Every structure is written in C-alpha cells, then in structure tokens.
Amino acid sequence: MNDMTAPKPIDPPYAFEQYRSTHKRSPKEPLLALPAGALDIPGPLVPAGFIRDGDNDLTIHGKSMPLGERMFLEGRVVDCDGRPVRRSLVEIWQANASGRYHHPGDTHDAPLDPNFEGIGRTLTDDEGRYRFVTIKPGSYPWPNHAYAWRPQHIHFSLLGNAPVQRLVTQMYFPGDPLLDIDPIYNSVPDPEARKRMICRLDLRTGRENYALGYQFDIVLEGAKSTPMGL
Amino acid sequence: MAGRTPSQTIGPYYRFGLRWPEGGNVGFAASGKKIVITGRVFDGAGALVDDALIETWQRDPANAFPAPASGSANPHGFGRSDTLNGGAYRIETLMPGGSPPSIEVTILARGLLKALRTRVYLAAEADVRADPLLAAVAASPRVKTLIATPAGGNEYRWDVRFQGEGETIFFAF
Numbered sequence: 001m002n003d004m005t006a007p008k009p010i011d012p013p014y015a016f017e018q019y020r021s022t023h024k025r026s027p028k029e030p031l032l033a034l035p036a037g038a039l040d041i042p043g044p045l046v047p048a049g050f051i052r053d054g055d056n057d058l059t060i061h062g063k064s065m066p067l068g069e070r071m072f073l074e075g076r077v078v079d080c081d082g083r084p085v086r087r088s089l090v091e092i093w094q095a096n097a098s099g100r101y102h103h104p105g106d107t108h109d110a111p112l113d114p115n116f117e118g119i120g121r122t123l124t125d126d127e128g129r130y131r132f133v134t135i136k137p138g139s140y141p142w143p144n145h146a147y148a149w150r151p152q153h154i155h156f157s158l159l160g161n162a163p164v165q166r167l168v169t170q171m172y173f174p175g176d177p178l179l180d181i182d183p184i185y186n187s188v189p190d191p192e193a194r195k196r197m198i199c200r201l202d203l204r205t206g207r208e209n210y211a212l213g214y215q216f217d218i219v220l221e222g223a224k225s226t227p228m229g230l
Numbered sequence: 231m232a233g234r235t236p237s238q239t240i241g242p243y244y245r246f247g248l249r250w251p252e253g254g255n256v257g258f259a260a261s262g263k264k265i266v267i268t269g270r271v272f273d274g275a276g277a278l279v280d281d282a283l284i285e286t287w288q289r290d291p292a293n294a295f296p297a298p299a300s301g302s303a304n305p306h307g308f309g310r311s312d313t314l315n316g317g318a319y320r321i322e323t324l325m326p327g328g329s330p331p332s333i334e335v336t337i338l339a340r341g342l343l344k345a346l347r348t349r350v351y352l353a354a355e356a357d358v359r360a361d362p363l364l365a366a367v368a369a370s371p372r373v374k375t376l377i378a379t380p381a382g383g384n385e386y387r388w389d390v391r392f393q394g395e396g397e398t399i400f401f402a403f
Contacts, residue, residue: 011237012343021341024274025392031402038363039334039403044287044305045298080234093247101243119247155241157248163287164403166345168338170238187343188236196235219232227295
C-alpha cells in the first residue's frame with residue numbers, strides 16, 4: 001500500500017456545521033487520550049428476563065395492526081473481528097408510517113397511529129442475531145434548515161458487552177433520495193462507512209403476502225474484556 | 231476485518247425507547263454505602279440540556295464488576311437517567327470500591343453525533359489528581375470537572391458542561 005492518506009475516522013465529529021444542534025453541544029477542548037487499554041473493561045450483563053415476550057414485535061401492542069408497510073428486520077451484531085456480540089441489548093425506536101413519533105415533543109402535523117408506539121427491544125442470541133417485526137417509518141420535516149426532511153430511519157441503541165462497544169446509531173433504507181441531503185447521515189466523513197448504516201432489502205427475510213424483509217448487520221468495536229461467559 | 235458501524239445522534243425522541251423504569255436506581259447483589267448523585271447538564275451557552283441521557287457503569291463496593299442480576303431486573307451496576315425534568319439527572323447507587331472511587335459516565339443527546347465519555351470521582355481532589363488515568367492532565371484546573379461535590383448526608387452534586395467555561399473533561403475512547 002502506497003496510500004499515504006490517513007484513513008477517515010468512522011464516527012462523525014462532535015462539531016458539524018450543517019447540523020445546528022451540534023453548535024452549542026460540541027466540546028471545544030481537546031479530548032483526553034487515556035492510557036492504552038485503560039477503559040477496556042467488561043460491561044453490564046442484561047438478564048434474559050429483562051426482555052418480555054413480544055418486546056421485539058412493534059406491531060402487536062394496539063387493538064389492531066398499525067398502518068404502514070409491515071417489515072421483518074433481522075441482522076447480526078458482531079465486533080470488528082467478526083466475533084458475535086452475544087446476549088447483548090438492542091433497543092430501537094422510530095416514527096410511525098406517517099413520520100410522527102409517539103412523543104409529546106414531536107409537533108409535526110402528521111397523524112399519530114393509536115396502534116403504534118414505535119419502541120422495541122431484544123437480546124442478541126449466541127450468534128449475535130436479533131430480529132424485530134415493525135413497519136417502515138415515514139420521513140418527517142425538522143427545523144435544522146429550510147425544507148429539511150429526515151430520511152426514513154430507525155434508531156438503534158446497542159449496549160454491547162463492554163463500554164468500548166456502546167453504540168447509538170440510525171438505520172436507513174436503500175434508495176432513499178433524502179440521504180444525499182441529510183446532515184446527520186452525511187456527518188459520517190467516509191462515504192463507505194455511511195453505507196454501513198443502510199439496511200439491505202431481502203425479500204426472503206420477509207414472508208410472502210405478509211411482510212417485507214430487511215437485513216441489517218451492526219459492527220461494534222472489538223473488546224478485550226467481556227463479561228464472564230460471553 | 232469488518233468496518234465498524236458509525237455513530238449517529240440519539241435525537242430528541244428517545245424518551246419511550248430508552249427510558250427504563252427505575253433506570254436511575256442502580257442495583258447490586260452486594261450491599262454497601264448508599265449514595266445519590268444529582269446534577270444538571272449545560273450547553274455552551276449555559277442553557278440547561280433537557281433532552282440528554284446519562285448512563286453510568288461502575289464496580290460494586292468490593293471493587294468487583296457486579297454479579298449478574300436475575301429475573302427481570304435492570305442490569306446490575308448500570309444506571310440510566312434522562313434529563314427531561316429541566317436538565318437534571320439523578321443516580322441512586324452504592325459507593326464503588328477502588329481508590330479513588332469512580333463511576334464511568336456516557337452522555338447521549340440531540341446534537342451529540344457520538345456519545346461523550348467521562349468519569350465522575352467520589353474522592354478528594356489530591357487523590358483524583360494522583361490517578362494514573364489522568365496523568366496527562368494531573369496539574370490542570372479542569373480536573374475539578376470530574377469530581378463530585380459532597381452535598382450533605384449521602385448526596386453528591388456533579389454538573390456536566392458540554393462546551394466553554396468549565397467544560398467537563400471528556401475522554402477520547
């Protein structure tokens with residue numbers, strides 16, 4: 001390799017001009033670099049009973065089905081070396097099919113769906129796999145700049161098995177024309193890394209005449225220390 | 231080697247997705263000295279940040295990583311408090327072991343494209359400055375931003391400032 005250019009960082013910077021909310025919330029002082037391995041410690045263990053039956057199905061908590069395109073969403077959580085991140089907590093939240101969150105702070109004038117709260121959680125299995133049943137979220141306007149609309153997305157929170165693995169991200173959908181002009185998506189400097197946040201349409205992950213299927217694998221930092229037994 | 235998935239902001243609407251019942255009440259199998267840490271989160275303009283999420287992770291009073299919880303309990307040693315109530319958080323926990331005792335802190339919020347990582351110490355300033363983890367800043371006045379202030383009884387106060395005067399020391403993780 002003769003390429004002398006440094007690889008682009010994977011994560012966005014704290015200060016990102018086009019995303020207005022970063023202006024007063026990004027640290028100005030340099031971050032403190034810690035001695036190597038100083039925080040390479042195991043993380044919290046989530047008991048299996050923390051997840052109740054149905055927590056990974058966002059479509060069954062109303063009196064009837066929510067509006068929207070029903071979808072099965074499956075994937076694996078692995079670390080950078082390809083090792084499964086086992087029995088770790090995955091939490092998701094999202095807007096309904098109209099692009100409205102079940103949240104008092106969301107004042108967008110799109111209808112709430114009484115059959116959709118838009119929250120789910122699950123634990124990965126021993127291979128790092130997870131699965132959700134949900135509906136495809138809608139896009140919605142936001143006040144960042146003129147004519148700003150967020151691409152369709154599902155928020156993901158991953159506890160991982162060590163503090164270095166803790167990740168909050170957003171999953172986007174292939175072919176969304178709003179991706180090109182979204183400051184949050186484009187805050188990731190490397191276009192190749194950005195694409196890792198886009199799920200893949202896989203009809204066989206779905207069910208014929210019932211649900212679309214999407215695959216979304218998530219790659220966390222490698223961890224030297226994980227809890228006993230994981 | 232697969233490339234890591236990038237971080238994105240938690241956004242303003244995490245409330246129902248990530249808020250746990252009793253999330254700020256940290257459980258342990260072990261017993262020990264009960265403490266309460268409260269504080270507020272400020273942005274660079276001095277405004278309260280009322281949509282942040284504070285997560286804590288710590289060793290138990292015997293300085294061991296906590297034994298697993300059972301049943302449907304929240305994970306032991308791990309706390310989660312939002313600041314939806316006017317920018318204030320509250321963590322009820324046990325004094326961690328170790329010298330000087332400290333708690334790892336992760337902060338998520340709208341406008342943070344990746345988590346802020348820091349640590350709060352429950353110890354005297356001289357002991358904190360002697361922690362090898364802080365060797366690079368041992369003489370800096372900013373070390374005080376990592377130290378909780380005793381507030382009477384079993385209570386401690388610790389505020390977080392994202393930016394500007396009194397900016398908290400955050401870690402490159």
